[in-house]
Amino acid sequence: FILTQPHSVSESPGKTVTITCTRSSGGIASTYVQWYQQRPGSAPTTVIYEDNQRPSGVPERFFGSIDSSSNSASLTISGLKAEDEADYYCQSFGPGVVFGGGTKLTVL
Amino acid sequence: QITLKESGPTLVEPTQTLTLTCTFSGFSLTTSGVGVAWIRQPPGKALEWLALIYWNDDRRYSPSLRSRLTIMKDTSENQVVLTMTNMDPVDTGTYFCARVLPSATLAYWGQGTLVTVSS
Numbered sequence: 249f250i251l252t253q254p255h256s257v258s259e260s261p262g263k264t265v266t267i268t269c270t271r272s273s274g275g276i277a278s279t280y281v282q283w284y285q286q287r288p289g290s291a292p293t294t295v296i297y298e299d300n301q302r303p304s305g306v307p308e309r310f311f312g313s314i315d316s317s318s319n320s321a322s323l324t325i326s327g328l329k330a331e332d333e334a335d336y337y338c339q340s341f342g343p344g345v346v347f348g349g350g351t352k353l354t355v356l
Numbered sequence: 357q358i359t360l361k362e363s364g365p366t367l368v369e370p371t372q373t374l375t376l377t378c379t380f381s382g383f384s385l386t387t388s389g390v391g392v393a394w395i396r397q398p399p400g401k402a403l404e405w406l407a408l409i410y411w412n413d414d415r416r417y418s419p420s421l422r423s424r425l426t427i428m429k430d431t432s433e434n435q436v437v438l439t440m441t442n443m444d445p446v447d448t449g450t451y452f453c454a455r456v457l458p459s460a461t462l463a464y465w466g467q468g469t470l471v472t473v474s475s
Contacts, residue, residue, distance in 0.1 A: 279460065280459045280460055280461070282459075282460070282461050282462070284403075284462070286403075291452055291465040291466065291467055291468050292403065292452075292462075292465055293465070294461060294462070294463060297457075297459065297461040297463070298459050298461065303463075337402070337403055339460075339462065340460070341460035343416060344405060344408060344416040344417065344418060344419075345393055345395070345405035345408060345416075345456075345460065345462070346405065347395075347402065347403045347404065347405060348402075349402045350402040350403065
């Protein structure tokens with residue numbers, strides 16, 4: 249299966265943005281979805297794991313969810329800050345690791 | 357503290373074989389459910405998963421690159437080695453290794469190593 253993300257999204261500081269990740273086949277809930285943040289020149293870091301869990305140190309502004317009706321996962325970031333500007337990748341499994349194409353978040 | 361570090365050549369000639377080593381600490385590849393994956397990223401492009409090896413020696417490969425990849429582990433040295441044959445300039449990019457949890461979360465990543473394929 250493939251995971252499809254929007255190429256880019258943009259929003260103003262303080263606002264809320266949602267990045268979607270649509271699974272092409274198989275149920276979105278059949279395997280966990282993770283979200284990674286990657287800033288330029290750095291390795292990715294986990295912001296959401298197991299669909300909706302936040303690692304320690306990730307602000308509560310980051311929220312993950314899945315929607316079986318649209319077969320998609322979403323990453324919602326509220327109270328946008330300039331430091332949130334980065335590339336975001338969704339990832340799942342079956343039978344190997346599958347990444348989405350990445351979404352560039354611009355905080356205007 | 358969990359750390360991973362990639363090492364290998366920075367420059368490879370076309371048609372050569374690339375060998376990369378991921379040296380890790382803070383966890384063991386003998387622990388049930390744990391794995392180590394290799395991921396690459398061409399300049400300015402998206403992440404691409406390459407290969408994954410589990411604690412029980414179960415190995416998974418990207419379908420598109422399967423014929424060129426081999427992943428192996430050395431649990432005594434806490435290392436995972438990836439070989440990729442017949443390198444091409446399109447294989448240029450940063451290569452990362454990452455610890456994989458049972459949930460398939462890539463929980464910890466190395467800093468990455470840039471590999472350039474050029475004659």
